[in-house]
Amino acid sequence: MTSVTSPNPKYHIEEGRFSIQHMKRKGITAMPRPHSHELTELYYLTEGERVYFVDDRVVTVHKGELILIPGRELHATASSEMAEFERILINYDPDLLPLVLQGEALWFQNHRYRLFRLTLREQNEAETLLSRILEEARIQRPLYEASIVAIFTELMILLQRSDSTTQAGGTKHPLHHLVTDVATYIRSHHREALTLEETAGHFFISPSYLSRVFHRLTGFHFREYIVHVRVREAQRLLAGTSAKIQEIASTVGFEHLSHFNKTFKRSTGLTPLQYRKASRSRASSKSEGIIEE
Numbered sequence: 681m682t683s684v685t686s687p688n689p690k691y692h693i694e695e696g697r698f699s700i701q702h703m704k705r706k707g708i709t710a711m712p713r714p715h716s717h718e719l720t721e722l723y724y725l726t727e728g729e730r731v732y733f734v735d736d737r738v739v740t741v742h743k744g745e746l747i748l749i750p751g752r753e754l755h756a757t758a759s760s761e762m763a764e765f766e767r768i769l770i771n772y773d774p775d776l777l778p779l780v781l782q783g784e785a786l787w788f789q790n791h792r793y794r795l796f797r798l799t800l801r802e803q804n805e806a807e808t809l810l811s812r813i814l815e816e817a818r819i820q821r822p823l824y825e826a827s828i829v830a831i832f833t834e835l836m837i838l839l840q841r842s843d844s845t846t847q848a849g850g851t852k853h854p855l856h857h858l859v860t861d862v863a864t865y866i867r868s869h870h871r872e873a874l875t876l877e878e879t880a881g882h883f884f885i886s887p888s889y890l891s892r893v894f895h896r897l898t899g900f901h902f903r904e905y906i907v908h909v910r911v912r913e914a915q916r917l918l919a920g921t922s923a924k925i926q927e928i929a930s931t932v933g934f935e936h937l938s939h940f941n942k943t944f945k946r947s948t949g950l951t952p953l954q955y956r957k958a959s960r961s962r963a964s965s966k967s968e969g970i971i972e973e
Contacts, residue, residue: 728765756899
């Protein structure tokens with residue numbers, strides 16, 4: 681196991697397939713950029729509030745709530761009006777869990793995140809289990825990695841038994857509602873020639889204000905988010921249809937194929953053709969029961 685030498689060490693086990701970090705911070709903080717990673721993210725807030733942008737929504741996580749985000753899902757976090765917060769962050773490979781707890785559909789039910797609003801009893805149980813995991817990671821007694829996985833399994837069983845779940849991520853803050861509405865508007869109109877000025881006019885606000893608050897809560901600049909939505913839709917069409925690449929480029933809002941190809945590769949690291957081939961290869965492996973390393 682390795683850990684980062686810092687006031688908030690991050691402990692890694694199982695060759696990087698599981699990590700845990702406890703952190704407490706004061707002041708306004710935000711991720712410099714939205715990010716994604718291969719591992720599933722579990723974020724439990726012990727104090728304060730935190731704002732997530734995930735699945736095109738601004739989601740406010742409150743004290744005693746836990747959010748799960750599947751691997752490869754782009755997300756960002758920022759401070760709410762309560763600048764001080766304390767959280768425990770786990771990133772894990774679902775394959776570490778027993779088979780009955782591994783399925784992504786079991787946890788996310790075809791959504792891109794899951795928010796657990798735990799009862800006080802469940803909060804107490806969850807915090808006890810998380811504290812035990814952190815203690816095992818710090819002390820590193822014999823068989824501590826097996827112990828951590830076992831305790832983590834208990835935590836995930838607790839979540840599965842909890843009825844206190846929601847997809848809404850409720851918030852009364854009008855600014856959060858505004859940014860969610862703007863993201864939804866962009867997603868619905870991404871095939872059109874959207875501009876910051878026209879979109880701001882649609883919501884009866886100034887372009888400079890929209891640009892500023894959208895970037896603060898999502899981590900995306902306005903135009904950058906339009907490109908993200910278009911590329912994500914292109915990925916879906918490339919993987920799930922036999923439409924020609926030029927048709928897909930036009931469908932998602934790109935006027936020129938060359939611009940689409942360059943933008944797609946810059947965003948994904950692959951050309952559209954390479955992405956389609958890789959997607960079909962993964963689908964074929966799954967249908968044949970092949971487990972990729």
